[in-house]
Amino acid sequence: MVASAELLRTLYTAVLSDVMDEMGYPNQACRPFMRPLDETTSFVGRARTGLYSNAYSVLEGENPYELEIRLIDDLKPGDVPVFACGGPTHRMAPWGELLTTAAMARGAVACVTDGLVRDVRHIRALKFPVFHGGIGPLDSKGRCRMIEMDRTIECGGVMISAGDTIFGDVDGVVVIPQAIADEVFRRALDKAARETHTRDELRAGRLLIEVYEKYGVL
Secondary structure: OHHHHHHHHOOOHHHHHHHHHHOOOOEEEOOOOOOOOOOOEEEEEEEEEEEEEEEOOOOOOOOHHHHHHHHHHHHOOOOOEEEEEOOOOOOOOOOOHHHHHHHHHHOOEEEEEOOOEEHHHHHHHHHHEEEEEEEEOOOOOOOOOEEOOOOOOEOOOOEEEEOEEEEEEEEEEOOOOOOHHHHHHHHHHHHHHHHHHHHHHHHHOOHHHHHHHHHEEE
């Protein structure tokens, strides 16, 4: 695969979504309620998935964060924890400053969740990309817990498996299935180059119809 730095420099979620549409994968963009905490951040990385369920109490002696801690401590450079909370939700709040700090120390490049996040001011100061389904002060303790990790999940309306490529920017989050990632990036780089030529010729005064017929992008 092309180096992550080049992909982030050249590509964007819209062109990746267009390419997957053309390849017969039209449902790879997370729902638009999932937004970045900081719109200047973008990322590309491998999904590490966690599935959350509602909780209403904490048993005596129980560690409600057990599976969550295991996943975070097992992150590798380039990983993206993706937490499915069935959002939008008012209860599920799995992500905050301390998980951000721990994930950064392991080399993770972002977090994606359709649940809530908190400690927003501190996370923004860290410049760590977090894409979320809402903001609130609630702790997850006694409200939700991770019940599975590294299984196929649905997050923001998209089915995501561990190892899939996740790409996020100001327009949102797209999920690229592992089996087609190389082909998606090859086509997307070509399409991005044609879009650049289109933009240049439009600025020079060429008619939109002429440029579209020449490059086939819009």
